[in-house]
Amino acid sequence: MAEQKRDYYEVLGVDKNADEAAIKKAYRVLAKKYHPDMNPGDKEAEKKFKEASEAYAILSDPEKRRQYDQFGHSAFEQGGGAGGFGGFDFSGADFGDIFGDIFGDLFGGGRRSSYGRSNNGPMKGANIRASIRISFEEAVFGCEKELELTLKDECKTCHGTGAKPGTSKKTCPKCGGKGQVVFTRQEFFGMVRNVQTCPDCGGTGQIIEDKCPDCHGTGYIANRKTIQVTVPAGIDNGQSIRIREKGEPGTNGGPRGDLLVEVLVQRHPIFQRQDYNIFSTVPVSFAVAALGGDIAVDTVDGKVIYTVKPGTQTDTRVRLKGKGVPSLRNKDVRGDHYFTLVVQVPDKLSREAKEALKKFDELSGDTLNAAKAVEESSEKEKKKKGFFK
Ligand SMILES: [Zn+2]
Numbered sequence: 001m002a003e004q005k006r007d008y009y010e011v012l013g014v015d016k017n018a019d020e021a022a023i024k025k026a027y028r029v030l031a032k033k034y035h036p037d038m039n040p041g042d043k044e045a046e047k048k049f050k051e052a053s054e055a056y057a058i059l060s061d062p063e064k065r066r067q068y069d070q071f072g073h074s075a076f077e078q079g080g081g082a083g084g085f086g087g088f089d090f091s092g093a094d095f096g097d098i099f100g101d102i103f104g105d106l107f108g109g110g111r112r113s114s115y116g117r118s119n120n121g122p123m124k125g126a127n128i129r130a131s132i133r134i135s136f137e138e139a140v141f142g143c144e145k146e147l148e149l150t151l152k153d154e155c156k157t158c159h160g161t162g163a164k165p166g167t168s169k170k171t172c173p174k175c176g177g178k179g180q181v182v183f184t185r186q187e188f189f190g191m192v193r194n195v196q197t198c199p200d201c202g203g204t205g206q207i208i209e210d211k212c213p214d215c216h217g218t219g220y221i222a223n224r225k226t227i228q229v230t231v232p233a234g235i236d237n238g239q240s241i242r243i244r245e246k247g248e249p250g251t252n253g254g255p256r257g258d259l260l261v262e263v264l265v266q267r268h269p270i271f272q273r274q275d276y277n278i279f280s281t282v283p284v285s286f287a288v289a290a291l292g293g294d295i296a297v298d299t300v301d302g303k304v305i306y307t308v309k310p311g312t313q314t315d316t317r318v319r320l321k322g323k324g325v326p327s328l329r330n331k332d333v334r335g336d337h338y339f340t341l342v343v344q345v346p347d348k349l350s351r352e353a354k355e356a357l358k359k360f361d362e363l364s365g366d367t368l369n370a371a372k373a374v375e376e377s378s379e380k381e382k383k384k385k386g387f388f389k
């Protein structure tokens with residue numbers, strides 16, 4: 001069965017006796033925080049948004065609120081689909097002005113949300129999601145990419161109406177043009193009145209009798225398109241680029257939805273990235289570590305000469321300032337590149353090299369004979385003790 005639903009008052013964080021204004025205010029705050037347009041790709045936010053919207057739809061309607069107070073969630077469950085949001089009916093709730101407010105604040109007005117009940121006014125089309133795969137370097141410095149996509153365009157034959165030219169849409173006889181059907185059902189606690197989107201016209205209130213032959217009544221033609229995607233320098237794996245009005249077409253003269261392109265960055269064999277910093281490890285020979293010397297270090301800008309100090313220990317970390325990833329906000333501001341020097345132990349030595357290394361060891365602490373020296377001294381100890389016994 002469906003997961004346990006939270007109490008609507010709890011969802012909105014309001015008191016059971018909260019008045020209409022308090023409920024609206026609480027919902028406004030949540031809707032603004034969790035709206036999918038504000039949190040692209042965030043499933044958790046989307047869930048919270050839907051949960052809050054559902055709670056608001058019920059509690060903002062005095063009749064539905066009364067039913068909810070009396071019967072709880074079971075007042076609105078339909079045909080075993082409890083918990084599902086898909087079939088949830090928003091028609092009674094007044095979302096229009098709330099989203100008008102929110103998007104007025106955030107986007108400077110003029111924008112309509114695809115949520116809400118307006119079937120006749122202009123509505124923005126749905127957003128489309130796509131993804132592109134780019135290399136590590138392309139993410140660091142930005143790039144231009146082409147994305148092949150199937151986009152719907154308004155059918156030119158019927159101008160998006162879906163009706164055969166010369167004919168027009170008819171008022172849906174099932175719902176009388178309202179787009180909703182009301183039915184009552186006997187439940188164990190009494191008659192329940194349910195409002196559902198009209199199945200015949202899909203909520204539009206109109207049906208097409210003579211379908212347009214070009215688009216088969218959908219009003220749209222699918223076209224294969226190439227979209228130019230400008231990837232900004234500094235983008236990170238999993239971030240999305242919004243391309244305005246390249247989504248689904250709007251309805252009734254509304255703007256197209258947006259195209260949200262998720263960027264997938266390939267792993268680099270040498271570099272790792274964390275925020276705007278780059279990390280790598282650089283092997284250094286024992287001789288260079290001991291004596292000091294110049295080494296060539298790979299960075300995203302190419303090789304950089306670094307002078308190793310004499311007596312450098314393994315795991316020494318070095319910072320190359322400004323050799324990291326550019327900031328998305330200002331590409332002149334860059335992170336740093338940190339590399340860790342790892343002193344290499346040779347695993348293959350020629351006979352001469354072995355001799356030289358033994359000679360070196362004799363001169364620098366005689367570590368190869370350290371154990372032998374311990375053995376000998378303990379032998380002497382034993383002899384001494386034996387002698388004096
Ligand atoms: Zn058409």
Ligand SMILES: [Zn+2]
Nearest residue numbers: 172175198201
């Ligand atoms: Zn209908």
